[in-house]
Every structure is written in C-alpha cells, then in structure tokens.
Amino acid sequence: MIITKKALSRRTFLRGAGAAVALPLLDSMLPAMTPLARTAAKPVPRLSYVYLPMGTNLPLWLPAEQGRLTRFSPILESLTPHLRAITVISNLDLKNAYSAGNHATANSAFLSAARAKMTEGSDFELATTIDQVAARHLGGDSLLPSLEVAMDLNSITGNCDNGYACVYQNNLSWANARTPLPPEAHPRVVFERLFGTGESPAARRAEFRKDASILDWVREDLRRLERDLGVADRSTVSDYLESVREVERRVQNAERRISDSPAPDSDRPDGVPAAFGDHAKLMFDLQVLALRGDVTRVMTFQLARELSNRSYPEIGVAEGHHTSSHHANNPVKVANLTRINTFHVSLFGHYLDRLAATPDGAGTLLDHTLILCGSGMGNPDVHNHTDLPILLAGGAAGAHRGGRHIRYAQPTPLANLHLTMMRQLGVPLGSFSDSTGVLGELNEKVL
C-alpha cells in the first residue's frame, strides 16, 4: 500500500517503534530549560482551560453535598485525591450559546461568552476569548503568550453545525472577533514549538537571528503592500502586521531564553499515540512541561471536539459520543455517556496529578495554577446551555481554595466566573460579555 504520512497521523500505533511516545523521558531534559529565576515568595500565577465537549450526565456529575465537600459524585470520583483543590460550581449558564448550531456555539461561547455570527462563510465573527484577555496581562516574558492544543488532527467537512462555519467548532481561543487561534494536536509539533528542534545554543541563536531578519523583511513587505491597497484591505494588512509583531516578540523572547545547555533531541515525542487516552495524557503532559519551563502561562485544551462521534472501545463504549449524548433517557445510552464523561474526567485527573507532582517555587504547579474545566453545554440530550458542568481547580497562587460545591439558585452567567478568575489573577477587567458581576462566593473562606 502506498501511504502518505499525512493520512496516518490519526491512527498510529503505540508500540513497536524505535521511537518513544511515553512521557517520563521528557522530564529528563527539564534541567536544560530552567525557567527564569523566580522567587519562592512571589509565585507566578498560571491559567489553564480544559474543554469537555457535549455536556455531561448531570445527575451523576453533581455532588450530593453543597457547600463544604467531602465526597465527589460518581463521574468526578477519580479526582478525589485533589478534592481540596477543586470547587464544583453548578447552575452557570451561557445564554449566548443558544443557536441553531448548538454544538458549534457551545464551543465558541465557552471562553467568549459571546454570540457567534451565523455564517458558513468566511465572514465569521465571535469575540476575544477570556484566555486571550488574560494572556495580554499574564504573558510576561514567557516565550508564548498562550498555547492552544486539541486532540483532532484532521479537519472534517460537511458536518459542521447547522449554518455555522467549522471555525466555531474547531477553535476555543480567539485573539479577536475575526482571528481564531487554531489549536495543535500533534505532540511533536507542540514539543518543538515549546522547546525547539535541538540544535546547539549557538546554532539556535543563529536561527533566531535569521527568523528575526526574515520577519523584519516581511514587515517591510507588508508595509509596501499597505501603501498600494484600498482602505478595507489596508486594515487586513494591519492585522497581519500585528501578527508579525507578535511573532517578533516571541522570537526575541526565545532568543533571550536560550540557555547554554542544549535540550536533548533524541527523546522528543515522535508520533501520535493510537489510544485516545494515551494521546490525551501526552497532551496534558506537554502542557505541564510548558508551565514548568515557563514557556507559556495561559493554555487552552480542547479534549475532544463538539459533535465528535468518537467511540471509546477502550472503556467498552462502542457507540459514538454524540450518539450517546442524545440518550433520550435510554439507560444504555445514559450509561455510555456516563462512562465517556467519567473517562474524560479521569484524564483531567491525570493532569492534576502531574501538576501536583511538579515542584514550583515553594509549592507545586497545582498550587500556582488556576484551571477551569468544563463544557459549554449542560444536558446534551436537549442541547441546553444551562447548569453547565464546571470545575475550578488549582491554588492560583493563593487566590483559590477548593473542597466546595457552590450551587447557584438562579442560572448565573458563566461570564461571571470568567470575570472572577481574572480578578483572582490580578487581571484588570471591568466586565466580560454578558457578565453581571463577580462570583463573590468563590472568595469566601472555606469552613
């Protein structure tokens, strides 16, 4: 069979190759990329978003207790070791996600809380997402202002949601209303973006200088184009120029941060693990590495795509996720959905495990990171966006305490949580999309 590598990336095989995909190996190179000196007294806050598609089986997600939490619900049970670091927040809603294409807009509203312009064409419009608002303030001198990762390597055609272009479904993060930030799903590409391709420090410096010189010229060239164009096209070019400047900053930061010991090249992840769980864990591990090396401070991760009809034979679910999510209270389908939700949550648990096991300053990465994990859909059977499954995790450098279940009596905008999180991290923001205030309960001391 003649194959193209491109067609293979999705269905790969974990074992047998001389190449390693397991992650522990990656740890060994960490000393080579020591982060900038950080004092233990003032840890740097980090921010991470994890998207779970298509809501959940809510009755088995919600803990029985409200207020102080001693036990998780069945779906969340695997997170028990981190109970003290997690707040379950329920009855938040996304009014702007209601649309003819509920799956597309569940994804697009999750971090924007905004209404997506209904179009299948290229005239799509959303809004700046909260992670990008944060990235402008938290980025500091990290290499990448933000990192966007996902699990789907292939684009699909024809089944994006009713009347909504695929951009809404594919991209969680948007730099502005017109610029989605495409996530990367290939572990090696993520790794190389984070840590380079393994030349000597001198060679890497030379490469960065060339990149800087090329970008210089690209900027000149765009300016030249700008002069020749009409008004509308000129604003396009100035958007491009903004992107070029952004990359220039990244290149400068990267050059400044080259340490004198090269990162070893031989153990970078080569392929995409065949099993979904292995791939997801690898992507989580890469995010931990990114935080640990202070390569970035803001990350978004789409654990699966809305409308994904992936089946999960590894946990005994032969039916697709989307099909199972329309369960009509059929017990078999509900059970399948529950298993998928539980499996996804356990992968998130792996992420928390790794963060908790990674020292950072005087504590761990989990202590210094604020993580929002959840879905833009509540009950997938009816496509609603009310009572969303939402977890807030991590210590946020002292700003967040877990071990609680906060349930709002009235549906409360998810945007309020976005706003509250910004306040917790010291990002100045007056309001966000349809927010009506902050969630004061989050700041109350735990009993």
Next chain:
Amino acid sequence: MRANLAHLLAAACPWLPCLPAAAAPAPLSPAAFVTQACSDCHAGGVTKGDFSLEKLDVARPGANPEAWELVVRKLRHRLMPPADEWRPDEPSYEAMIAHLETQLDEAARAAPNPGRGGTFRRLTRREYHQAIRDLLDLEVDVAALLPKDDISLGFDNITVGGLSATLMDRYLAAARKIGMLAIGRPPALPVTEVIRIPPDLTQESHFEGMPFGTRGGAAAAHVFPVDGEYEFQLRLTRDRNGRIEGRAGTYLLDLLLDGATLKRLEYTKAHDRGASDDGDQVLNARAKVRAGTRTIGAAFVQGGGAMPETEKQPNLAQFHLERHPRPRPALATITVVGPFQPAGAADSPSRRRIFGDAPSGPTDETATARRAIETLARRAFRRPVTPEDLAGPWRLYAETRRTEGFDAGIEAALRAILASPHFIFRIERDPPAVAGAAFHPVSDFELASRLSFFLWGAIPDDRLLAAAGRGDLRTPAVFDAEVRRLLDDERSASLARNFAAQWLHLVNLDTVAPDSRLFLEFDHNLRQSMRRETELLFADVLRSGASVLDLLRSSHTFLDERLARHYRIPGVHGARFRRVELPPGSHRRGLLTHASILTVTSFNNRTSPVVRGNWIVQNILGAPLRPPPPNVGDLQERTPDGRLRSIKDQVAEHRKAPACAGCHALLDPPGFALEHFDAIGQWRNHDGEHPIESAGALPDGGTFEDATSLQEAILRRPEIFAQTALEKLLVYALGRGLTAHDMPEVRRILRATRPGDYRLRDLVVEVTRSLPFQHRSRP
C-alpha cells in the same frame, strides 16, 4: 387557498402527465402566479419564513436579484408552494421561472457584477504542499508543518483570509525545515522519522505498487536531506498483550527503496508464548542513500509461515485479535534514522530545481546566487519579481553567506521567500480606477494563478507564467490551449483528489470508524479502495469527455479485488484498480451506490436516511434548505412501550412535528431510497427484522423504487444535477460563496453546455471562461 375547478383538478392530480393534454389552460402570468401561489404567505403583512414579496415588483426582478433568485430556486425545486397547498400547473411553473430568469439575466447583462473575492487568499495546507512539491521537488509531510484549514461551504479554500500570529509562527518554522531539506544541510543530530501503517490495514495480500511476489507492507515518500548513511528499523504489529501477531514461523521481509530491494531481512516467530516478544528488533538495516525525495517501503516475501491446513473462508479483514486475528505478521512502522556520516548534498532533485543545471562554481558564485534567488522568487510569487521583492532574500543571503557559507546563504534566502506574504498569499490588486468601470479583468498573472490553483491545486508552471508574461493569455486560442494543457497534465488529478473528494465528502473516509462488531469486514484496505473508486470515476468522466450526468448513471466503475468482493461482483482479481462493466443485478450504478458515499453518510453502527437525504439534497440536488430549528429532539428508537422502531417509523414520528415536516418531506425520501445499502455500503434486504422500504418521490413528482431509479428520477431533469455540480465547481474555483449576481453566469454556462449533454470537462472549461473567474469587482 383559493379554490376553483382547475385548482381542484390540479390538487387531485398534481403531476402533468395525468392532466388531459387538450384541457391544459394557458399558463399563469407572473403577476397572477404571485397573487395565487405566493401572496397568502409572503405578502399582506404575512412573512412566512421571514420572506416577503410585498415591496417587490415581479415585472422588474432585476431590482432585487437576491430575493428573486431565491424564488427561482424554490420554484425550480418545486419547494413552493408547499406540497400540501394548492400548486400551479407545470406550464405555469415553467413560465414563471422563464420570466424571472430572462429578466434577471437581462438586468445582469446591463450591469455585470463578477463579485469580489478576498484580496489576500492564503494557500491552503494542501496547496502549500503542492506548491513546495512544484517549487522544490520536495514531498514534505505538511500535516506536521501547518495547522489544518477551516472548512466553509464544504471546502478548505474559502476561509483563507487570516494570518494569526500562531500561523505566522508556523510558516516561519516550516520555512526553516523546508530550507534545510531543500539545500541539504545536515541536521545537528540524526533525525528519527516514523512512518506508521494504519493498524486496521489487513496485510495478507499483494498491494498495488509493491513488487510482485510480496504481500502487505507499505511505502511512503520520504525526504533524505543529504547523501549519507541511514538506519532503517522495521517493526511488526502487536496485539494488545504486546505479542507480535501472526502464527509462529520464519518470514522474510524486503526493505525497498524506490521499489527495488535494498535488503532482505529475516524474522522468526517462536512458538513459545511465554517469552517476551521482541524478535522484530533484528529487523534493522543500514544503507547509504542519495539525497532527495525517495520512496521507502517494506513488504513480506510471499510464502513462509505455517499455513493452516483447513480453514473456512477467511474474513476479508484480518487485523483484530479476537474476532479475525492476523494469520501472519504484519508491518507496523518503518523508522528512518539519520543521516550518519552525512556527506552533504552536492546534487539532489531539489538542488537541481534551485540551481538549474549550473551548480555553483567558485568563479561565478554571486551570479549563481542571483539567478537562483530570482528564479525561486518568480516561481514562488507566481509573477515577475521587482528589485524590491529581492531585497529581503538577497540581504538574508549576503548576511548568512559571510558567516556560514554559500549553501547556508541560499537556504536563508529561500526561507525568506517561503515566509513572504507574496508566497503565502495569493494577492489580487485593483488597477487604477477607470471612470464608470465597476469591475476589471484580473491581471494576466493573477489569472494564471487562478487557473493553476483551480485545475492543479498548485502554483503555475514556467510555461503558464510565460504565457502570462507575453500578455496573450487572454487571447481565446492561447487561453483555451493553456486550459487544455493544464487539464491534460497529471496535476489535474487535483480536481478528483481535492475538489471531488471535498464536494462528495470522501475526505471524511479517513475518520470513519464503523463499529467493528457489526462490520467485521471493514478495514483500512476497504476504506482506501472506497475512496479510490469514486475518485477514479470522477477522473474518468473528466478525462474522457463524458457527461457529468454519468456520475449518476455510468454503467461501469473502477474496482480492485477488495471492493469487488465487497460488492459481490465476481471476476476481479488482484490489487490493481481497473474499469469494470457493472453486471446486471449488481445493484451498483452511479455515485449513490458507491460504498464511499454510503459510508460517509452513515453513523458508525447504522445508516441514517436523514444524513443521506441531506447529503443528496445539498450535493446532488442543490435545493435550498434552512437549518433545523434549535433543540429539535433526536430520533426515538423505541416506542413508548419499549419496542424497537424501524428507522422508517422513527423518522416518520420525527416528521409529525410541524417544524420538521417541511424539510424532512424533501430530505427523507431520497435518503430512504438508499436503505438497501448498509452503513458500509453493502447490499441488504432487511434492516434487522424490518424489511427495507425504499420507494418514494421527489418534490417535482418523480417517483423511485430504489437508489438506481432515484438517480434516474433525478436525471429526468438533468439541469438540476448539472447546476449543482457547476455551482460546487464555481465555489471551489472562486474560493467564495455564490451570490445572486453569479446566477446569470451559472445559467449561461448551463445553456452553453446543454448541447453537449453537460460534459464535465466543458463545465470546468466554462468556469475558467466565466465572468467571475476572469474579473473582479472594485471595492
């Protein structure tokens, strides 16, 4: 609704053939048509479907082309008035449509509007791949370099206006990698590349393109950056317990380079099941390889291994530990590590492409560099280059030449060219304004790019650029000759592989995963063969000058043994695809019976008549539908007392909701026509316990019994399918959605191609000649 005798007659007997010919009344006038057929719902303050004709003048539709083009389309598909309302007779429908179209076309003739696509159109990932191939003779794994493109309107080349910082970053990184490979700079450390073979590929038979006498294995293009020694590691598939699959025995594998055996390796699988299973660690070889894009592969030598003495007919798919295990070992990965002792690359296909036949010598280094950079930039930017264009690349060359040498200098210049907006984007500029001109012809070089990206999905070649440079590309004889030449070139396979594969959703085959408990027969081999059949039929119709309608009625198709067995068509042996006349009773004829399409329109465990019907409506009929209202319920698989409903009943139940009924009356019948094919396209007479009911009717009254007669019913009005195919071609060619202003040109092309029975090739040629393809509106 108004009721008079004629109306009652029409309502009782709505289809033309059953009306006595002598009694046919004169068709309604346009004004009467609107009053009688439209006004109850779309005038007088009533705006059903948010649509009103209240302020519109049916005598002058050219004043509101958007609204009236929608009316034309609704009437053409007989979607309005709704089937359960009073409807005009056929002559009135045709007269109304003719009136509107004539008026709209005349208005467009008086004020042509070619539309305006984006000034900046980024190359899609596949276009980028092909551009690198043509520019540098290099096959790069573009999926590892660039993020995927977003799909709009069914195609990847619509949403291409943006350049996020992430994307710019990736272009920069891609330029760095490609620069290294093209010039042949040895990497700092040996690089490991793993070629993975899909785990659900059955490797029991001989594959097309592999040496005779072999079975299984795989081959893939791989770029060897420099001459040097490389290590190859072959690894075999393992079951989930970590054991190498297949029976005990001794097996031979050939490591192949460009189809020739590089080395023969031997592997023995022991009987002992307890021992750790790493016998394939010996499947390593080192060899010297010359720089360039080469095909690396491996396959098993036929024979070897103990064959079972008796066995029932084996399953076609053999890769699954429990249900249909592999009888013999199979290849899982080919790993290439290297180079060791790199010898540099004095010569490689990429270097010949960059330097021509005159590689650098010590005496004419500067001249060589100038020539190479100028040629690269001209091809990459797809137009003559100015000194300003070259300033940046030259600066990179000069700076790097000083510190790192000549090759590194050329590489740096190449990187600058590949990161340039003039390469990444197709840029179309407005010429100085001419008073009174609302649009202009695009420049000859812009036209050359429009042609090559449409027909090849790639950059123009030197010949096409030369035609543009001479300024005679627009002379009809030259233009037609170039279009002909491009279509005859093998690169036009892009129309099948990119256009048709997206139009017909074949690209989704890569990600379908039918439930392996229900569909034991499905494996990667079948997935590939399915896609190949449809692409080959499309390519055949295009190449042979056949009618586009043949896609729905061709009495032949293209099969290999695997797919022929899937179709239960005897007499096709071996892995080679060949043209096969479809025997009577095979149930196969036309696209709608292709396993590819039947599979991508199914769920992983069952068929979906609704998805299939929607696919037909969108991609074959081109009927205008509004998306379903929010929060429609899912199908109810069971009755309230818990019995399993037939799919027909489930859908019928769903249609009871008034919000659903309108569209589903159109969607469902064609979907049900395909119910004789299961979720991987195999023929069946029952779905579980329910017999298949596939008969139905189209909104225009054409009835059908099954898939074949559905296609016949569609082709009774051939212009419907021809128009859909044409519109898809136009969207792909223009990279934008069509508007009302494009419809007069659509109709012109349909008129022009009707005498030839809508030859696909004529449709493609007419698209290149069309007003919107050749022109652009001013902002």
